[in-house]
Amino acid sequence: MVYQSFLIKYAEIGTKGKNRYLFEDALIKQIKNALKKVEGRFLASKESGRIYVQAEGEYDCDEVIEALQRVFGIAWICPMLQIENKDFENIKQVVLDYIDQEYPDKHFTFKVDSRRADKNYPVHSEDMNRQLGEMILNAYPETSVDVHNPQVLLKVEVRKVVNIYSRMIPGPGGMPVGTNGKAMLLLSGGIDSPVAGWMIAKRGVKIDAVYFHAPPYTSDRAKQKVIDLAKLVARYSGPIPLHIINFTDIQLYIYEQCPHEELTIIMRRYMMKIAEEIGKKTDCLALITGESIGQVASQTVQSLAATNEVCTVPVFRPLIGFDKQEIVDISQKIGTFETSIQPYEDCCTIFVAKHPVIKPNLNMIHKSELALNEKIDEMVKTAIETAELVWCD
Numbered sequence: 224m225v226y227q228s229f230l231i232k233y234a235e236i237g238t239k240g241k242n243r244y245l246f247e248d249a250l251i252k253q254i255k256n257a258l259k260k261v262e263g264r265f266l267a268s269k270e271s272g273r274i275y276v277q278a279e280g281e282y283d284c285d286e287v288i289e290a291l292q293r294v295f296g297i298a299w300i301c302p303m304l305q306i307e308n309k310d311f312e313n314i315k316q317v318v319l320d321y322i323d324q325e326y327p328d329k330h331f332t333f334k335v336d337s338r339r340a341d342k343n344y345p346v347h348s349e350d351m352n353r354q355l356g357e358m359i360l361n362a363y364p365e366t367s368v369d370v371h372n373p374q375v376l377l378k379v380e381v382r383k384v385v386n387i388y389s390r391m392i393p394g395p396g397g398m399p400v401g402t403n404g405k406a407m408l409l410l411s412g413g414i415d416s417p418v419a420g421w422m423i424a425k426r427g428v429k430i431d432a433v434y435f436h437a438p439p440y441t442s443d444r445a446k447q448k449v450i451d452l453a454k455l456v457a458r459y460s461g462p463i464p465l466h467i468i469n470f471t472d473i474q475l476y477i478y479e480q481c482p483h484e485e486l487t488i489i490m491r492r493y494m495m496k497i498a499e500e501i502g503k504k505t506d507c508l509a510l511i512t513g514e515s516i517g518q519v520a521s522q523t524v525q526s527l528a529a530t531n532e533v534c535t536v537p538v539f540r541p542l543i544g545f546d547k548q549e550i551v552d553i554s555q556k557i558g559t560f561e562t563s564i565q566p567y568e569d570c571c572t573i574f575v576a577k578h579p580v581i582k583p584n585l586n587m588i589h590k591s592e593l594a595l596n597e598k599i600d601e602m603v604k605t606a607i608e609t610a611e612l613v614w615c616d
């Protein structure tokens with residue numbers, strides 16, 4: 224069946240008060256953005272507390288639904304028939320055809336749920352329910368009515384036009400991107416950080432990203448992989464500006480000056496510092512990482528505390544209590560897994576100590592970092608100034 228219209232039902236936005244329109248407008252903006260990439264002409268609009276998408280001309284219905292399933296803030300997508308001729312006899316005929324085409328197998332239970340937003344409409348909703356129900360039973364004797372738990376809930380809404388629908392396709396939930404400020408995602412080529420970015424974007428936060436690249440220790444392929452991942456996350460979050468920092472000199476300097484078992488922690492402290500500084504320039508109010516307690520030596524509670532110490536903005540770690548398998552499940556669901564497991568290392572093994580500290584002592588870390596005093600500020604400044612910006616869309 225070819226649908227020209229979709230009713231978009233939102234979830235949490237419905238709980239908003241006077242500022243609800245801001246969320247609705249943001250949702251419409253994100254819907255338009257998502258549909259830009261689908262062939263065809265689409266119109267997204269709001270009418271008395273509801274959001275509609277209208278399609279014009281030729282288009283692929285599945286593609287539209289797929290695109291809408293990536294727009295945060297959408298709870299349900301309902302492909303529907305919209306008819307202008309409100310004559311009840313006409314509605315009946317359209318409903319019959321609709322049921323016939325939409326459900327080739329007629330062995331189902333159903334209930335008709337009619338609404339009359341137009342109170343001048345001559346047929347009352349109860350009458351509509353009864354008459355349409357009887358008509359369906361007569362025309363398709365294999366069907367039966369179940370008012371408590373129907374397999375098909377047929378909605379017929381008489382408004383300015385008549386909406387007829389019964390399919391509700393789940394959206395991703397969450398809040399429209401752009402309604403909750405912006406945060407800087409530390410994006411590596413692994414499984415975790417893309418999932419972390421997706422989770423925070425789902426709550427309406429716009430995403431900027433930063434990747435620490437260390438050529439020649441990390442390859443161009445590794446960098447391309449991170450760009451590819453940013454593009455995959457951008458299918459949900461909208462365009463992501465990815466700041467690529469050349470981290471080689473800083474990494475080598477730490478390697479030369481500091482105890483090797485503290486390398487990872489000290490490196491991570493500088494990553495956080497630099498991410499925060501770039502983020503402040505682009506109005507990011509928080510950082511996002513893919514850390515999860517105990518996953519590796521640099522993610523013990525002590526290590527997390529040591530990394531966190533250098534940050535002055537909140538650090539969001541949405542995966543903090545997740546097991547690896549739970550993270551893998553999400554990455555498969557959102558489509559980043561296959562790219563994440565490509566074998567291009569995001570971190571060179573020479574910088575990974577055989578026996579990294581598991582419970583770093585902050586006093587010792589501070590002491591070790593003194594050895595960096597001579598050059599580190601200048602190096603951080605240069606790294607930020609020479610960052611490469613790639614728009615991932």
Ligand code: ATP
Pocket residue numbers: 408409410411412413414415416417433434435436494511512513514518519521522569
């Ligand atoms: P991921 O799967 O996200 O790579 P991981 O399990 O490999 O995570 P770590 O390498 O310890 O864990 O990194 C922890 C977090 O630090 C990552 O989730 C990411 O947010 C950030 N991070 C690590 N390396 C980089 C990098 N090269 N560039 C940007 N962020 C990074």
Ligand code: MG
Pocket residue numbers: 411412413569
């Ligand atoms: Mg990693």
